[in-house]
Amino acid sequence: MNKKNIGLFVDSRRKSGGAYQELLYNISNFQKLNKEKYNIKVIFSSKNLDIDFKKINFDYTFINLNPIERFICFTRNFGNLNRRIKKYFFFKNKFEKFLKRNDIELVFFTGPSQYSLYLENTKFIITIPDVNHREFVEFPELVDDAEYQRKDEIFSKSLPRALGIITNAPVIKEKIIKIYGVEEKRVLLINHQPSLPVDNFKKIDENILKQIREEFSLKDNYIFYPAMYLPHKNHKTIIDTIFLLKNKFNKKYDVVFCGNDAGSQKFLRKYASQKKVDNQFNFLNFVDDEKLPYLYYLCSMLLMPPIIGPTMIPPWEAFKMKKPVIYSSLPGVKEVYHDCVNYIDPFDHEDIAKNIIQVSENSEIRNNLISKGFEKYQMVKKSNENEKIFKLIDNYFKIRSLWE
Numbered sequence: 001m002n003k004k005n006i007g008l009f010v011d012s013r014r015k016s017g018g019a020y021q022e023l024l025y026n027i028s029n030f031q032k033l034n035k036e037k038y039n040i041k042v043i044f045s046s047k048n049l050d051i052d053f054k055k056i057n058f059d060y061t062f063i064n065l066n067p068i069e070r071f072i073c074f075t076r077n078f079g080n081l082n083r084r085i086k087k088y089f090f091f092k093n094k095f096e097k098f099l100k101r102n103d104i105e106l107v108f109f110t111g112p113s114q115y116s117l118y119l120e121n122t123k124f125i126i127t128i129p130d131v132n133h134r135e136f137v138e139f140p141e142l143v144d145d146a147e148y149q150r151k152d153e154i155f156s157k158s159l160p161r162a163l164g165i166i167t168n169a170p171v172i173k174e175k176i177i178k179i180y181g182v183e184e185k186r187v188l189l190i191n192h193q194p195s196l197p198v199d200n201f202k203k204i205d206e207n208i209l210k211q212i213r214e215e216f217s218l219k220d221n222y223i224f225y226p227a228m229y230l231p232h233k234n235h236k237t238i239i240d241t242i243f244l245l246k247n248k249f250n251k252k253y254d255v256v257f258c259g260n261d262a263g264s265q266k267f268l269r270k271y272a273s274q275k276k277v278d279n280q281f282n283f284l285n286f287v288d289d290e291k292l293p294y295l296y297y298l299c300s301m302l303l304m305p306p307i308i309g310p311t312m313i314p315p316w317e318a319f320k321m322k323k324p325v326i327y328s329s330l331p332g333v334k335e336v337y338h339d340c341v342n343y344i345d346p347f348d349h350e351d352i353a354k355n356i357i358q359v360s361e362n363s364e365i366r367n368n369l370i371s372k373g374f375e376k377y378q379m380v381k382k383s384n385e386n387e388k389i390f391k392l393i394d395n396y397f398k399i400r401s402l403w404e
Contacts, residue, residue, distance in 0.1 A: 003039045004397055006030075007104040008058070011045040011113040021195040021313055022127070023110035027058065028196055029386045030108075033393070041102060045115060063098050096120055106163075106396065108389075112151060116158040123396060125164040125389065128155070131175050132232075132308045139232045139308070141262065155180055164392045168192050169311050171332025188392065190385045191336070194317040194377070201293040201321070212294045216284055222254040223356065224299035224323075226292070226314050227306070229257070229264040234305045234328075234346055236271060241352045243275045249353060253360075255303075258284035258295065296321040301359050304328065305346040311336045316380075319373035324359050324366050326352070340372045 008030060010023055030040050042060035095118040099107065107124040109116055116126055133142045133151045142148070159165055159180045165187045167173055173187045193199060212218065227233040235257060245251040257268075265283055272278040287295060296302075302318040302325045310333040318325045319340065327333065329343035342359060345351045359366050 003037060004105055005039045005041060005103045006033075006393065007099065007102070007107045008040060008042045009045070009107050009109045009113060009115060010042060011109070011111060011115060022129070022192075024196055025193050025199075026108070026110045026127070029389075030058070032386065033390055037397075038393070041104065043102075043104075043107075045113070061102065063095065093118060093120055096122060105400070106393065112154050114150065114154060116154060116162075119161075123163050124158075124161075125166065125392065126158060126162050127166040128159070128172070128176060129168060130172055130308070131155070131179060134175075134179060136232065136308050139230075141230050141232065142308075162186065163396055164188055164389070166190050166389065168336075169309075169332050170335050171310055188388045190388065191380045191383075192311055192313050192316050193380070194320045195289065195292065195313060197289040198293050198296065198317040198320055204294070204297060208291075209294055209297070212291055213298070216256075216282065216287075216295075218256065218282070218295075218298055219254050220298055221300040222256045222282070222298070223301055223303045224256050224258075224295060225303055226258045226287075226295070226317075227304070227312075228259040229261045229268065231264060232307045233259075233264075234307050235264065235268050237305050237346060237349065237352065238303060239268065239272050239275055239277065239281070241349045241356070242277050242280055244349045245353045245356065246277060246280075248350075249357065251353075251357060252280065253356060254280050254282070256282045256284060256295065256299065258287045260286045292317075293321065296323055299323060301326060301356070303352075303356065305344060305352060306330070307346055309333060315341060315373075316377060319377035322370050322374055324369035325373060326355050326359060338372075338376070340369065340376045342369065 008027060027042060033040065040058045042058050044060060044062045046062065046064045095115060099122050105122070107119065107122055109124060109126040111127050111129070113126070116124055133148045137143050137148070159176065159182050162182075163186070165176060165182060167176060167187060167189065168191060170189065173184075173189055176182055176187055177184055223238075225235065225238060227235070229235065238255060242253060242255060245253060269278065269283055272281050296317060300323075302314055302323055304312065304314060304325070304327045306312065306328050308330070309328065310330045315325045315327060315337060325337075325341040326344055327337065327341040328346040334343070342355050342365075344355050359369065
Protein backbone atom coordinates (compact mmCIF):
# COMPACT_ATOMS: atom_id res chain seq x y z
CA MET A 1 0.00 0.00 0.00
CA ASN A 2 1.36 3.41 -1.00
CA LYS A 3 1.66 5.86 1.85
CA LYS A 4 -0.29 9.09 1.60
CA ASN A 5 1.59 12.36 2.08
CA ILE A 6 0.15 15.05 4.35
CA GLY A 7 1.56 18.56 4.55
CA LEU A 8 1.50 20.44 7.87
CA PHE A 9 1.52 24.08 6.81
CA VAL A 10 3.14 26.63 9.15
CA ASP A 11 2.61 30.33 8.56
CA SER A 12 3.30 31.67 12.07
CA ARG A 13 5.47 34.77 12.23
CA ARG A 14 6.46 34.74 15.90
CA LYS A 15 8.48 32.36 18.03
CA SER A 16 6.12 33.02 20.91
CA GLY A 17 2.46 33.25 21.81
CA GLY A 18 -0.32 30.69 21.73
CA ALA A 19 -0.25 30.24 17.95
CA TYR A 20 3.42 29.24 18.04
CA GLN A 21 2.93 26.81 20.94
CA GLU A 22 -0.13 25.32 19.26
CA LEU A 23 1.68 24.65 16.01
CA LEU A 24 4.49 22.88 17.90
CA TYR A 25 1.86 20.77 19.64
CA ASN A 26 0.21 19.94 16.33
CA ILE A 27 3.53 18.85 14.89
CA SER A 28 4.18 16.69 17.95
CA ASN A 29 0.71 15.11 17.87
CA PHE A 30 1.02 14.13 14.23
CA GLN A 31 3.83 11.79 15.25
CA LYS A 32 1.01 9.57 16.58
CA LEU A 33 -0.58 9.30 13.13
CA ASN A 34 -0.36 5.82 11.58
CA LYS A 35 3.16 5.74 10.08
CA GLU A 36 2.30 2.72 7.96
CA LYS A 37 -0.34 4.72 6.11
CA TYR A 38 0.92 8.30 6.14
CA ASN A 39 4.03 10.41 5.66
CA ILE A 40 4.19 13.88 7.18
CA LYS A 41 6.06 16.81 5.70
CA VAL A 42 6.10 20.21 7.41
CA ILE A 43 5.80 23.14 4.99
CA PHE A 44 6.96 26.60 6.06
CA SER A 45 5.73 29.67 4.22
CA SER A 46 9.17 31.28 4.43
CA LYS A 47 12.74 30.62 5.50
CA ASN A 48 12.54 33.87 7.46
CA LEU A 49 10.00 32.68 10.03
CA ASP A 50 11.13 33.09 13.64
CA ILE A 51 10.93 29.38 14.42
CA ASP A 52 13.34 26.94 16.03
CA PHE A 53 13.64 24.34 13.27
CA LYS A 54 15.44 21.98 15.66
CA LYS A 55 12.05 21.31 17.28
CA ILE A 56 10.70 19.85 14.04
CA ASN A 57 10.90 16.06 14.04
CA PHE A 58 9.58 15.59 10.50
CA ASP A 59 11.04 16.34 7.11
CA TYR A 60 10.39 19.96 6.29
CA THR A 61 10.53 22.23 3.29
CA PHE A 62 9.85 25.85 2.35
CA ILE A 63 7.68 27.69 -0.11
CA ASN A 64 8.04 31.42 -0.57
CA LEU A 65 5.85 33.02 -3.21
CA ASN A 66 6.83 36.44 -4.48
CA PRO A 67 4.17 39.23 -4.45
CA ILE A 68 3.15 38.63 -8.10
CA GLU A 69 2.74 34.88 -7.52
CA ARG A 70 0.70 35.54 -4.37
CA PHE A 71 -1.57 37.92 -6.28
CA ILE A 72 -2.14 35.44 -9.10
CA CYS A 73 -2.89 32.66 -6.61
CA PHE A 74 -5.26 34.98 -4.75
CA THR A 75 -7.27 35.77 -7.91
CA ARG A 76 -8.52 32.16 -7.87
CA ASN A 77 -11.34 33.64 -5.77
CA PHE A 78 -12.42 35.74 -8.76
CA GLY A 79 -13.01 33.15 -11.49
CA ASN A 80 -12.91 35.18 -14.74
CA LEU A 81 -10.12 37.47 -13.57
CA ASN A 82 -8.09 34.45 -12.47
CA ARG A 83 -8.44 32.73 -15.83
CA ARG A 84 -7.46 35.87 -17.75
CA ILE A 85 -4.40 36.56 -15.59
CA LYS A 86 -3.21 32.95 -15.80
CA LYS A 87 -3.61 32.99 -19.57
CA TYR A 88 -1.71 36.27 -19.85
CA PHE A 89 1.16 35.18 -17.58
CA PHE A 90 1.18 31.52 -18.71
CA PHE A 91 0.86 30.78 -15.01
CA LYS A 92 -0.28 27.69 -13.14
CA ASN A 93 -0.91 28.03 -9.40
CA LYS A 94 2.58 27.72 -7.93
CA PHE A 95 1.32 26.49 -4.57
CA GLU A 96 -0.60 23.63 -6.18
CA LYS A 97 2.43 22.80 -8.33
CA PHE A 98 4.61 22.77 -5.21
CA LEU A 99 2.24 20.36 -3.45
CA LYS A 100 2.04 18.11 -6.50
CA ARG A 101 5.83 18.04 -6.83
CA ASN A 102 6.04 16.90 -3.20
CA ASP A 103 3.18 14.37 -3.66
CA ILE A 104 1.16 16.08 -0.92
CA GLU A 105 -2.50 15.10 -1.14
CA LEU A 106 -3.89 16.82 1.96
CA VAL A 107 -2.83 20.00 3.79
CA PHE A 108 -3.30 20.67 7.50
CA PHE A 109 -3.06 24.40 8.27
CA THR A 110 -1.87 24.91 11.86
CA GLY A 111 -3.61 28.31 11.93
CA PRO A 112 -5.47 30.75 9.67
CA SER A 113 -3.39 31.19 6.52
CA GLN A 114 -3.84 33.11 3.30
CA TYR A 115 -2.33 30.10 1.55
CA SER A 116 -5.62 28.29 2.10
CA LEU A 117 -7.07 30.74 -0.45
CA TYR A 118 -4.58 29.56 -3.07
CA LEU A 119 -5.75 25.94 -3.13
CA GLU A 120 -7.78 24.91 -6.16
CA ASN A 121 -7.80 21.11 -6.07
CA THR A 122 -5.97 20.03 -2.92
CA LYS A 123 -8.16 19.34 0.12
CA PHE A 124 -7.30 20.84 3.49
CA ILE A 125 -8.05 21.02 7.22
CA ILE A 126 -7.63 24.36 8.99
CA THR A 127 -7.24 25.54 12.60
CA ILE A 128 -9.31 28.56 13.68
CA PRO A 129 -8.65 29.67 17.28
CA ASP A 130 -11.26 32.45 17.36
CA VAL A 131 -13.39 34.90 15.37
CA ASN A 132 -12.53 37.89 17.54
CA HIS A 133 -11.94 40.23 14.60
CA ARG A 134 -15.73 40.09 14.06
CA GLU A 135 -16.63 40.93 17.67
CA PHE A 136 -13.96 43.27 19.03
CA VAL A 137 -13.33 45.95 16.43
CA GLU A 138 -12.25 48.30 19.25
CA PHE A 139 -8.83 46.64 19.48
CA PRO A 140 -6.29 47.83 16.88
CA GLU A 141 -4.36 44.56 16.86
CA LEU A 142 -7.47 42.78 15.57
CA VAL A 143 -8.62 45.15 12.83
CA ASP A 144 -5.98 47.74 11.92
CA ASP A 145 -3.60 47.46 8.95
CA ALA A 146 -6.24 45.49 7.03
CA GLU A 147 -6.11 42.67 9.62
CA TYR A 148 -9.92 42.46 9.65
CA GLN A 149 -10.10 42.16 5.87
CA ARG A 150 -7.27 39.61 5.77
CA LYS A 151 -8.87 37.31 8.32
CA ASP A 152 -12.39 37.62 7.01
CA GLU A 153 -11.19 36.90 3.48
CA ILE A 154 -9.59 33.69 4.72
CA PHE A 155 -12.54 32.66 6.86
CA SER A 156 -15.35 33.45 4.42
CA LYS A 157 -13.70 31.82 1.40
CA SER A 158 -11.73 28.97 2.98
CA LEU A 159 -13.95 27.62 5.77
CA PRO A 160 -16.86 26.49 3.55
CA ARG A 161 -14.38 24.50 1.43
CA ALA A 162 -12.45 22.90 4.31
CA LEU A 163 -12.70 19.18 5.05
CA GLY A 164 -12.49 20.04 8.72
CA ILE A 165 -12.14 23.09 10.95
CA ILE A 166 -10.37 22.72 14.30
CA THR A 167 -11.30 25.01 17.18
CA ASN A 168 -11.07 24.89 20.97
CA ALA A 169 -14.37 26.00 22.55
CA PRO A 170 -18.08 25.28 21.94
CA VAL A 171 -18.87 29.00 21.70
CA ILE A 172 -16.33 29.46 18.89
CA LYS A 173 -17.76 26.44 17.07
CA GLU A 174 -21.23 27.99 17.25
CA LYS A 175 -19.97 31.31 15.87
CA ILE A 176 -18.08 29.68 12.99
CA ILE A 177 -21.24 27.80 11.97
CA LYS A 178 -23.46 30.89 12.28
CA ILE A 179 -21.18 33.48 10.64
CA TYR A 180 -19.60 31.40 7.86
CA GLY A 181 -22.34 28.90 7.08
CA VAL A 182 -20.27 25.80 7.79
CA GLU A 183 -21.84 22.39 8.43
CA GLU A 184 -21.68 21.48 12.12
CA LYS A 185 -20.11 18.07 11.46
CA ARG A 186 -17.09 19.74 9.84
CA VAL A 187 -16.13 21.71 12.98
CA LEU A 188 -14.12 19.63 15.45
CA LEU A 189 -13.65 20.65 19.10
CA ILE A 190 -10.12 20.01 20.36
CA ASN A 191 -9.16 21.41 23.78
CA HIS A 192 -6.02 23.46 24.19
CA GLN A 193 -3.02 21.65 25.66
CA PRO A 194 -0.09 23.01 27.69
CA SER A 195 2.95 24.04 25.68
CA LEU A 196 5.25 21.07 25.07
CA PRO A 197 7.99 22.15 27.55
CA VAL A 198 5.41 22.41 30.34
CA ASP A 199 3.50 19.31 29.31
CA ASN A 200 6.69 17.23 29.21
CA PHE A 201 8.17 18.72 32.37
CA LYS A 202 9.02 16.11 35.02
CA LYS A 203 11.35 17.37 37.73
CA ILE A 204 12.92 20.57 39.04
CA ASP A 205 16.66 20.92 38.50
CA GLU A 206 17.89 22.99 41.44
CA ASN A 207 20.86 24.38 39.49
CA ILE A 208 18.62 25.58 36.65
CA LEU A 209 16.15 26.98 39.19
CA LYS A 210 18.92 29.01 40.82
CA GLN A 211 20.12 30.31 37.44
CA ILE A 212 16.61 31.38 36.43
CA ARG A 213 16.01 33.11 39.77
CA GLU A 214 19.19 35.12 39.24
CA GLU A 215 18.68 35.76 35.52
CA PHE A 216 15.20 37.25 35.97
CA SER A 217 15.62 38.59 39.54
CA LEU A 218 12.64 36.52 40.67
CA LYS A 219 11.09 36.49 44.11
CA ASP A 220 9.05 33.52 45.29
CA ASN A 221 5.24 33.38 45.20
CA TYR A 222 4.58 36.09 42.65
CA ILE A 223 1.44 36.42 40.55
CA PHE A 224 2.18 35.21 37.03
CA TYR A 225 0.73 36.39 33.71
CA PRO A 226 2.38 34.99 30.55
CA ALA A 227 0.88 36.87 27.59
CA MET A 228 2.01 39.02 24.70
CA TYR A 229 1.94 42.72 25.48
CA LEU A 230 -1.25 43.63 23.60
CA PRO A 231 -4.17 45.85 24.70
CA HIS A 232 -6.74 43.02 24.77
CA LYS A 233 -4.57 41.01 27.16
CA ASN A 234 -5.51 43.64 29.76
CA HIS A 235 -2.21 43.96 31.65
CA LYS A 236 -3.24 47.48 32.70
CA THR A 237 -6.05 46.12 34.88
CA ILE A 238 -3.52 44.06 36.85
CA ILE A 239 -1.49 47.22 37.52
CA ASP A 240 -4.65 48.97 38.76
CA THR A 241 -5.49 45.95 40.93
CA ILE A 242 -2.03 45.86 42.53
CA PHE A 243 -2.37 49.59 43.25
CA LEU A 244 -5.76 48.94 44.88
CA LEU A 245 -4.42 46.04 46.95
CA LYS A 246 -1.60 48.21 48.21
CA ASN A 247 -3.62 51.34 49.01
CA LYS A 248 -7.04 49.99 50.08
CA PHE A 249 -6.32 46.51 51.44
CA ASN A 250 -2.75 47.14 52.64
CA LYS A 251 -1.60 44.02 50.76
CA LYS A 252 1.56 43.80 48.69
CA TYR A 253 1.87 41.30 45.84
CA ASP A 254 4.63 40.97 43.25
CA VAL A 255 3.77 40.29 39.61
CA VAL A 256 5.73 38.77 36.73
CA PHE A 257 4.66 39.46 33.16
CA CYS A 258 6.33 37.63 30.29
CA GLY A 259 5.69 37.59 26.57
CA ASN A 260 6.62 39.02 23.23
CA ASP A 261 6.36 42.81 23.20
CA ALA A 262 3.79 43.64 20.54
CA GLY A 263 3.90 47.34 21.40
CA SER A 264 2.31 47.81 24.82
CA GLN A 265 5.19 47.17 27.21
CA LYS A 266 6.54 50.74 27.23
CA PHE A 267 3.09 52.12 28.07
CA LEU A 268 2.62 49.55 30.85
CA ARG A 269 6.01 50.29 32.43
CA LYS A 270 5.21 54.01 32.43
CA TYR A 271 1.74 53.39 33.86
CA ALA A 272 3.09 51.21 36.70
CA SER A 273 5.59 53.95 37.52
CA GLN A 274 2.84 56.60 37.57
CA LYS A 275 0.84 54.43 40.01
CA LYS A 276 4.00 54.00 42.12
CA VAL A 277 3.85 50.20 42.02
CA ASP A 278 6.62 49.65 39.44
CA ASN A 279 8.83 48.03 42.10
CA GLN A 280 6.23 45.25 42.37
CA PHE A 281 6.40 44.35 38.66
CA ASN A 282 8.88 42.36 36.64
CA PHE A 283 8.42 42.92 32.89
CA LEU A 284 10.01 39.99 31.05
CA ASN A 285 10.08 39.54 27.30
CA PHE A 286 9.79 36.21 25.50
CA VAL A 287 11.17 33.46 27.73
CA ASP A 288 12.76 30.37 26.19
CA ASP A 289 10.49 27.36 26.30
CA GLU A 290 12.77 25.37 28.58
CA LYS A 291 12.63 28.09 31.26
CA LEU A 292 8.86 28.48 31.27
CA PRO A 293 8.07 25.57 33.67
CA TYR A 294 10.33 27.16 36.27
CA LEU A 295 8.42 30.44 36.09
CA TYR A 296 5.25 28.47 36.85
CA TYR A 297 6.99 26.55 39.63
CA LEU A 298 8.00 29.74 41.45
CA CYS A 299 4.66 31.56 41.15
CA SER A 300 1.77 31.47 43.62
CA MET A 301 -1.01 31.66 41.03
CA LEU A 302 -1.87 32.36 37.40
CA LEU A 303 -3.92 35.54 36.93
CA MET A 304 -5.43 36.09 33.47
CA PRO A 305 -7.89 38.97 32.89
CA PRO A 306 -8.10 39.04 29.06
CA ILE A 307 -10.95 40.97 27.46
CA ILE A 308 -11.38 38.49 24.63
CA GLY A 309 -10.96 34.74 24.37
CA PRO A 310 -12.63 32.64 25.46
CA THR A 311 -9.77 30.23 26.18
CA MET A 312 -5.99 30.23 26.12
CA ILE A 313 -3.09 27.85 26.72
CA PRO A 314 -1.69 29.13 30.09
CA PRO A 315 -4.55 27.81 32.28
CA TRP A 316 -3.76 24.30 31.03
CA GLU A 317 -0.10 24.87 31.88
CA ALA A 318 -1.05 26.04 35.38
CA PHE A 319 -3.29 22.97 35.79
CA LYS A 320 -0.33 20.75 34.88
CA MET A 321 2.04 22.61 37.24
CA LYS A 322 -0.55 22.50 40.07
CA LYS A 323 -1.07 26.23 40.38
CA PRO A 324 -4.46 27.92 41.05
CA VAL A 325 -5.99 29.98 38.24
CA ILE A 326 -7.97 33.23 38.26
CA TYR A 327 -9.52 33.93 34.86
CA SER A 328 -11.89 36.35 33.11
CA SER A 329 -15.54 35.31 33.09
CA LEU A 330 -15.90 35.53 29.31
CA PRO A 331 -18.83 34.12 27.29
CA GLY A 332 -18.23 30.42 26.73
CA VAL A 333 -15.27 30.04 29.07
CA LYS A 334 -17.15 28.14 31.80
CA GLU A 335 -18.01 25.43 29.27
CA VAL A 336 -14.28 24.75 29.01
CA TYR A 337 -12.80 25.33 32.49
CA HIS A 338 -15.96 24.58 34.53
CA ASP A 339 -15.20 24.92 38.28
CA CYS A 340 -11.42 24.61 37.89
CA VAL A 341 -10.76 28.37 38.08
CA ASN A 342 -11.95 31.41 40.02
CA TYR A 343 -13.83 33.70 37.63
CA ILE A 344 -13.49 37.50 37.63
CA ASP A 345 -14.92 40.54 35.89
CA PRO A 346 -11.87 41.71 33.85
CA PHE A 347 -12.78 45.38 34.43
CA ASP A 348 -13.60 45.17 38.15
CA HIS A 349 -10.39 45.87 40.09
CA GLU A 350 -11.97 45.19 43.46
CA ASP A 351 -13.37 41.84 42.31
CA ILE A 352 -9.94 40.81 41.07
CA ALA A 353 -8.27 42.03 44.28
CA LYS A 354 -10.65 40.02 46.47
CA ASN A 355 -10.05 36.90 44.39
CA ILE A 356 -6.28 37.32 44.71
CA ILE A 357 -6.58 37.62 48.50
CA GLN A 358 -8.94 34.64 48.66
CA VAL A 359 -6.71 32.35 46.58
CA SER A 360 -3.62 33.50 48.52
CA GLU A 361 -5.00 33.21 52.04
CA ASN A 362 -7.74 30.56 51.95
CA SER A 363 -5.91 27.24 51.72
CA GLU A 364 -9.14 25.26 51.21
CA ILE A 365 -10.13 27.26 48.12
CA ARG A 366 -6.57 27.26 46.83
CA ASN A 367 -6.10 23.51 47.21
CA ASN A 368 -9.52 22.83 45.68
CA LEU A 369 -8.61 24.84 42.56
CA ILE A 370 -5.27 23.04 42.27
CA SER A 371 -6.88 19.62 42.66
CA LYS A 372 -9.69 20.25 40.17
CA GLY A 373 -7.33 21.86 37.66
CA PHE A 374 -4.94 18.93 37.70
CA GLU A 375 -7.83 16.46 37.36
CA LYS A 376 -9.08 18.44 34.36
CA TYR A 377 -5.64 18.34 32.77
CA GLN A 378 -5.38 14.56 33.29
CA MET A 379 -8.86 13.99 31.87
CA VAL A 380 -8.08 15.92 28.67
CA LYS A 381 -4.76 14.10 28.26
CA LYS A 382 -6.45 10.72 28.57
CA SER A 383 -9.20 11.64 26.10
CA ASN A 384 -6.71 11.69 23.20
CA GLU A 385 -8.82 14.22 21.32
CA ASN A 386 -6.52 14.27 18.30
CA GLU A 387 -8.05 10.97 17.26
CA LYS A 388 -10.89 13.12 15.88
CA ILE A 389 -8.44 14.62 13.38
CA PHE A 390 -6.92 11.26 12.50
CA LYS A 391 -10.37 9.77 11.94
CA LEU A 392 -11.23 12.67 9.60
CA ILE A 393 -8.03 12.03 7.63
CA ASP A 394 -8.73 8.29 7.38
CA ASN A 395 -12.27 8.94 6.19
CA TYR A 396 -11.11 11.39 3.51
CA PHE A 397 -8.64 8.93 2.02
CA LYS A 398 -11.26 6.15 2.02
CA ILE A 399 -13.47 8.39 -0.11
CA ARG A 400 -10.53 9.54 -2.21
CA SER A 401 -9.71 5.92 -3.10
CA LEU A 402 -12.92 5.74 -5.20
CA TRP A 403 -11.26 7.48 -8.18
CA GLU A 404 -7.84 7.96 -9.72
